Amino acid sequence: MKAIVNVYLKEGVLDPQGKATRHALESMNFKSVQNVRIGKQIIITLDSEDREAAEKEVKEMCETLLANTVIEDYTIEIV
Amino acid sequence: MKAIVNVYLKEGVLDPQGKATRHALESMNFKSVQNVRIGKQIIITLDSEDREAAEKEVKEMCETLLANTVIEDYTIEIV
Structure with missing residues (x-):
């Protein structure tokens, strides 16, 4: 099971x-660019069969290690 | 229009x-973690109405600036 976490x-x-x-994009003549935001995508392979338990575990990982929740938000997708 | 680029x-x-x-996750007792891969998620706001043209432009941005295609792959999603 894989979890895709976007931070x-x-x-x-x-x-x-x-x-x-x-x-940089503007200076390279990509004139239609209005805004750019950069985040992290973390793909975690899990040895788990229980979708709900996996999601709960990944949420805990985000809260404790993967995201700085003072300045960052995250989304979790289990695939 | 927004483009979500995963590198x-x-x-x-x-x-x-x-x-x-x-x-780090293992040492924090998340024992089910088998593998972790970390990439970038780049969200570009574009001043463009043409979906196809936007996708083509973002592809060019990836090839020239956003991704190092020697070692990186990317996906583009227009939303």
Whole structure:
């Protein structure tokens, strides 16, 4: 079973990496770019058959290690 | 229009960040974790109405700036 975790900065938190990327794209003549935000995608392979238990476990991983919940939000998808 | 770009290391390319995360999770007693891979998720807001043109443009951004295609693959989703 796999869990796909997307960790991204909360709305309103400055994203210097995204801003630098936007400027780079603009300078490369991609004029339609309005905004860029950069987050992490973490793919976890789990030895688990229970979908609900897996989701609960991954949520705990996010809260304790994978995300900084002061400035970041996350989504979990079990596939 | 938004483009969600996921950039991840190709199969077989070592992922030290993922490995370190796996070890950390194991040491925190998440025993069911078998593997962790870490990639980037880039969300681009585009000033464009044409879905196909947007996808083509984002593909060009990936090839020229966002991904290192020697070691990375990417997926593009227009939403």
